[in-house]
Amino acid sequence: MLTITFLSLLGLVLLFLGFAGKVGLVKNLAALGVLASLGILLFANQDALVPAGMETQLLFDANSLKFSALILGFSVCIVMMSRSLVKKENVQAAEFLSVMIFSLVGALMLTAFTHMITLFVGLEILGISLYILAGTLKDSPSSNEAALKYLLMGAFATCLVLFGMAMLYGATGSLDFKEIAAVGNQSVDSVLFKLGIFFLLIGVLFKVSAAPFHFWSPDVYEGSPSIVMLYMSVVVKIASFAALFRIFGGYFHHLSYFWWGIVYYGCIASLLVGNLLALVQKSIKRQLAFSSISHTGYLLFAILVVNNEAIAGGLVFYLFAYGSALLVAFSVMNSWFESSENYQLDQLKGAAKADPVGATVLALSFLSMAGIPLTGGFFAKISMFAPAMGDGLYHLLIVGIVSSVIGAAYYFKPIMNVWFSTEEATIENATDMKWVAMVGGLVILITGLFPDTLTSILAMI
Amino acid sequence: MNQIPEIFRVIPVNNFVILAVVLFSIGILGVLTRRNAIIIFMSVELMLNAVNLLFVTFSSYKSDPTGQVFVFFIMAIAAAEVAVGLAIIVMIYRRIRSTDVSLLNNLKG
Secondary structure: OHHHHHHHHHHHHHHHHHHOOOHHHHHHHHHHHHHHHHHHHHHOOOOOOOOOOOOOOEOOOHHHHHHHHHHHHHHHHHHHHOHHHHOOOOOOHHHHHHHHHHHHHHHHHHHHEOEHHHHHHHHHHHHHHHHHHHOOOOOOHHHHHHHHHHHHHHHHHHHHHHHHHHHHHHHHOOOEHHHHHHHHOOOOOOHHHHHHHHHHHHHHHHHOOOOOOOOHHHHHHHHOOHHHHHHHHHHHHHHHHHHHHHHHHHHOHHHHHHHHHHHHHHHHHHHHHHHHHHOOOOEHHHHHHHHHHHHHHHHHHHHHOOOHHHHHHHHHHHHHHHHHHHHHHHHHHHHHOOOOOOOEHHHHOOHHHHOHHHHHHHHHHHHHHHOOOOOHHHHHHHHHHHHHHHOOOHHHHHHHHHHHHHHHHHHHHHHHHHHOOOOOOOOOOOOOOHHHHHHHHHHHHHHHHOHHHHHHHHHHO | OOOOOOHHHHOOHHHHHHHHHHHHHHHHHHHHHOOEHHHHHHHHHHHHHHHHHHHHHHHHHOOOOHHHHHHHHHHHHHHHHHHHHHHHHHHHHHHHOOOEHHHOOOOOO
C-alpha cells in the first residue's frame, strides 16, 4: 500500500515538474523514484498507512511481493532506457514517464488484489495508461494504429471480465474472492457461476494474449514504440500473470472443474500459434510478439499443475529469465537502431563486425529465450516442465518440447544474421546504455550456471 | 435483511438478467461487425452499461450495497476510458480524415 501511494504521488510530482519545464530533473527523478519504491516495497511494512476499509481490498502476501519486486526492478531499467525515446521531438518526457509510473500503480494492484473492485481498478489503471503509451509517437501512423487497436480490444476484454464478475456476483452475492471461492463449493450447478468463471477467464486470457485471443497483440506490439513494447511484454506480462495466477492458481484453484479445460487448450494453442507464426515474420518486433504469445503458453503451465504452491517460485523464475532476456535484447537493439522504430531482421546483418560485444550479448539473450542450456531460460523451462511431468500431463509436455524446438529455429535467425552474414553492417551503434546490456548478459549467464542463486534470492523476499 | 424487494414480485429478476444479456450481446455483435471506430466504441459502452444493469439488479435482489458501489467505479473508469479513447480517435481522424478501422492497415503480417 505504501509503495502504491508513493508511486501515485511520484507520478503527480513528475507531471507538475514537467509543466514547470524541468525535463532534465524529471528524467532523473523518475528512475530514482521507481528505485526508491522498490526499496519501500522490500523494506517497509506494507500494512502501514492502509486507509480504513482498504484492508479487505489489497493484501500483499509473499507471492505478490515477489511479483511486485520483479515489476519494479524491471521498470527501473525500462525507465532508464526510455531516455532514448523521450529525447525525441513531439514526445513529452514528463507525460510519458508519469503515465508509465501511473500504470505501475495498476500493475502493483494486480499483484495484490483480494476483491473484484481492486482487480478491476488495477486492470483499468494499467490498461488506460498503456493505450496512451502505445500512442506516444503522435506522428507515426503505426503508433496511432496500435493505440486504437489496443484501446478497442482492451476495452472489449474489460467488458468480458466485468460481465463475468457480474455473473459471479449474482451467483454468490459477494465481490470478495475468498467468499466467492467458499460459496463456489456449494453452487457447482449454478449456470450463473459457470458463466461467471467462463467470462472472467476469457477476459483475463485476452489480457495475457493467450491464443486464440491473441490477434491484437502482434499489431499492438509492432506499432508501439520499442520501449513501450518492451514494457508491455515484460512488466505488463508479469502483472497480468500475477493476476491470473492469483485468481485461478489461488482463489479458484479448487474449482478447477470449471476452468481447467479452457486453460489447457489455450495453453496448447498459444504454444503452437506463437511458435509457428513467429517462424515466418520479417520484423523483429513482430517475431518477438509471437514469441511472447508462445511464452504465455509456457507460463500457463503454472496455472494447470495441481501443486501451485510449489510452482509459484518457478513462475517467478520464468518471468525473471524471460524479462531479463528481453531487456538485454532491447537494450542492444535500441542502441543499434536509435533513430528507427521499425526493426527488420535484415537490418541486423553483419552487426557483429561493428559491435562484437553487443552482438555477443544479443545472441546470449536470444539463446536464453530459446531455452538453450547454460542460460537462465533453460532452467526456467525446466521449472515449468518438471511439475507438469509430475502431474502426468504428457500430451502437454510433448507439445511444449516440440514447440521449444520450433522456437529454437526462429531464435537462431537473428543470431545468424548478426554473426554469420558477409554483408556490411548498417547499424548505428550508439554507446548509450550499453551497461544495461552487459549487466543483463551477466545475469542471464549467472542464472544459467547457478540457478540456485536466483532461487535463494527470491526466497528471501 | 435478505428480504427480496417488492419490485421483483412485479417484474421477475430473470427479466432484468435477460435484458442485460441481450444488451451485452448487441454490444458484442457491434464490436465484431462494425468498422467505424466510434460505433465500436459505442458498442463497448453498451456492454459496460449492460454490466451495470446486471450489477444493480443483483445488488437490489440480494439487498447488498457492494454491487452498487462497484457500478460507481465502473462509471468513473468508463468515463476515463472514453476520454482517452476519443482522444486517440481524434488523433487518427486528423491523420486519415476517417474513423473507419479497415483503413488502418499499416500493421499486418
